[in-house]
Amino acid sequence: MSLKKLGLAALLALAALPAAAQTQTIRIGVTPGPHAQILEAVKPIAAQKGLDIKIVEFSDYVVPNAALASGELEANSFQHQPYLDNQKTDRGYKIETVATTVNFPIGVYSKKHKAFDALPNGATVAIPNDPTNGGRALLLLQDKGLLKLKDGVGFKPTILDITENAKKLKFVEIDAAQAPRVLDDVDAAVINTNYATQAGLDPVKDALTRENPKGPYVNIIAVRAEDKDKPWVKTLVESYHTPEVKKFVEEKFKGAVLTSW
Numbered sequence: 001m002s003l004k005k006l007g008l009a010a011l012l013a014l015a016a017l018p019a020a021a022q023t024q025t026i027r028i029g030v031t032p033g034p035h036a037q038i039l040e041a042v043k044p045i046a047a048q049k050g051l052d053i054k055i056v057e058f059s060d061y062v063v064p065n066a067a068l069a070s071g072e073l074e075a076n077s078f079q080h081q082p083y084l085d086n087q088k089t090d091r092g093y094k095i096e097t098v099a100t101t102v103n104f105p106i107g108v109y110s111k112k113h114k115a116f117d118a119l120p121n122g123a124t125v126a127i128p129n130d131p132t133n134g135g136r137a138l139l140l141l142q143d144k145g146l147l148k149l150k151d152g153v154g155f156k157p158t159i160l161d162i163t164e165n166a167k168k169l170k171f172v173e174i175d176a177a178q179a180p181r182v183l184d185d186v187d188a189a190v191i192n193t194n195y196a197t198q199a200g201l202d203p204v205k206d207a208l209t210r211e212n213p214k215g216p217y218v219n220i221i222a223v224r225a226e227d228k229d230k231p232w233v234k235t236l237v238e239s240y241h242t243p244e245v246k247k248f249v250e251e252k253f254k255g256a257v258l259t260s261w
Contacts, residue, residue: 024232025052029064029076031177032057033198034257035219038102038240039077041248046239051232060177061130068224069093075236077101078194080217082155083132094225099237100260101219102249104193106136107207108144111183116144116208121167123187128176131156137190138162140211141169155216193256203256218260 030036036057043053056073058064064076065087075098079087087093113119127137135156141147148164149157159171172186179191180199193203203210211217221240223233239245241261249259 023047023050023052025054026074026232026236027054027056027072028236029056029058029067029073029078031061031064031078031194032059033194034102034104034253035078035194037252038245038249038257041245042236042240045242045244046236049235049239051235051239053236060175061133065091065093065095065222068095068222071224074227074232075221075223077219077221079222080132080219082136082216083130084220084222086132086156095222096225096228097220098223098228098233099221099240101221101240102260103213103218103258104256105203105210105213105258106133106140106190106192106217107196107203107210108140108188109180109183109191109196109201109206110188110208112187113208119146119167119169119188119208122170123167124170124172124185126172126174126179126182126186126189128179128190128192129173130176131158133176133192134158134173136211136217140190140209143211144209197253197256204254213258 028039030039036055039053039055046053061079061083064078067073068076081097084095084097088095108116128134132155138149138157142149146167146169147162150161150163153161174182176192177195179189180195180201183189188208196203221237227233246259246261249257
């Protein structure tokens with residue numbers, strides 16, 4: 001019906017209606033695997049709230065923060081707080097956490113040994129080469145009794161902080177994303193869950209041991225500091241922290257990934 005055929009009352013009623021909600025598009029950086037899959041479950045929920053999510057995948061842990069800081073992304077969802085804190089200290093990023101998401105307990109995997117206690121003396125163990133995940137791997141090995149670290153090392157110990165190494169383990173530091181690919185060449189590798197699942201490993205069934213899921217390594221959604229109070233951030237967090245997404249994580253990952261809400 002044309003506006004000419006509408007009566008004055010109808011025109012006034014139309015004028016009183018709020019403007020149609022405009023869909024806002026945001027780009028979110030993730031690593032492949034669970035982070036991307038979970039956001040795919042978040043997308044339709046956010047779309048109902050007027051938020052169009054574009055998922056951008058990165059193959060490493062370094063670029064997503066650089067892309068966020070430079071304005072190529074509006075948010076990212078791939079890292080835990082210690083990693084972000086380290087990046088902010090090293091690179092001066094003005095990036096803030098706006099929500100926690102899920103936890104991926106890091107694990108020890110092996111193609112040569114069927115039990116954690118079966119790792120032999122002199123075993124070669126691959127660990128991530130970035131400070132926070134490398135330190136996380138060493139803390140896991142300490143927690144499981146394979147080595148001891150200096151007191152007060154915090155979340156970023158290095159192999160130089162090892163004070164006791166009863167089995168004389170040999171460490172190979174590699175990019176976290178490459179860890180599954182070296183399993184044929186080492187006795188064991190400490191692998192982040194997202195890269196383990198991407199490589200077809202089952203963290204619940206295949207890991208020789210895993211870290212305690214409680215701790216500082218819950219993953220986060222991060223945005224630029226200037227954006228943290230914008231309405232779309234609240235919409236994104238609300239869409240993520242829904243029963244539907246929680247159910248998806250529990251059914252899809254069967255304990256390999258744990259929700260924080």
